[in-house]
Amino acid sequence: MIDIHSHILxxxxDGSENMEMSLAMLRTSVASGVTDIIATPHVNRHGVIPAWQTIEEKAEELKRAAQEQQIPIRIHTGAEIEFNGDVMRFLEKGSRDYCLAGSPYVLLEFTDQTQPDIAEHMLFALQLRGFWPVLAHIERFPQILADKERLLSWAEKGILYQCNAGSFTGYFGPKCQTRVEELYHNGLIHFLGSDGHRVEFRTTDLREAHEVLDKLAAKEKKESLWQQAEANAQFILKGRVLYPDVPQKWQKKKKGFFSRLFG
Structure with missing residues (x-):
């Protein structure tokens, strides 16, 4: 697996507090079957924009420490960028600073205040600058998922969606789990990430999510999202454009017998 969203630096x-914790998080990733992980520290949150050079230097330090500890994982640089007007100021055309693994893909985080209409104009403006937007843990933003047609339209125009593996296990609550299952049912999850922050909570452990996804795949008799997301993430590492299939219309998840009976 390729974990495209983590706070391991x-x-x-608000992720790892020190090198010892970072190495422990990497060991957990390896135990989960992760071969590559992209470090995506928060950028532009509360107006704080770490220098790209700082991110690269910390990633190199972590790589050296992981090699010394013989932790078999490849570490790539990136960022999780809070999506507001400042983004247009520091994501400059032709630059790959703050992008995922040196590619044109850029991981963008909405907020509870994000307005879909404004976000749409900014997303397409970034595309005109040559960036390929990936929306982080999209299942956490009901105001975005409320407009199904817009969600499908964005995907058709090249906007891609990342979801947190923990959303499938219920870690982020039942509402978030319901939303991520709806996205899964409609084939609108392109990448997975741990969004790992610490070793005590919000970890980089993907094993439970892997089991849930395999059970869902077996139930629906199709390829597991685990494998699909890994294959898609290869496009990021290779800097290639991903053209996923997009459903023509939103499919409502079928209710079970008792849900239909009791509403």
Missing amino acids: PNID
Whole structure:
């Protein structure tokens, strides 16, 4: 698996507190079957924009430490960028600073205040600058998912969606789990990430999610999202454009017998 969303760099955001914790998080990733992980520290949250050079230097330090500890994982640089007007100021055309693994893909985080109409104009403006937007943990933003037609339209125009593996296990609550299952049912999850922050909570452990996804695939008799997301993430590492299939219309999830009976 390729984990495209993590906060493993030490002492740069609300993720890992130190090198020891970062290495423990990497060991957990390896135990989960992760071969590659993209470090995506928060950028532009509360107006704080770490220098790209700082992110690269911390990633190199972590790579050296992981090699010394013989932790078999490849670490790539990136960022999770809060999506507001400042983004247009520091994501400059032709630059790959703050992008995922040196590619044109850029991981963008909405907020509870994000307005879909405004976001749409900004997303397409970024595309005109040559960036390929990936929306982080899209299942956490009901105001975005409320407009199904817009969600499908964005995907048709090249906007891609990442979901947190923990959403499938219920870690982020039942409402978030319901939304991620709806996205899964409609084939609108392109990438998975741990969004790992610490070792005590919000970890990089993907094993439970892997089991849930395999059970869903077996139930529906199709390829597991685990494998699909890994294959899609290869496009990021190779800097290639991903053209996923997009459903023509939103399919409502069928209710079970008792849900239909009791509403």
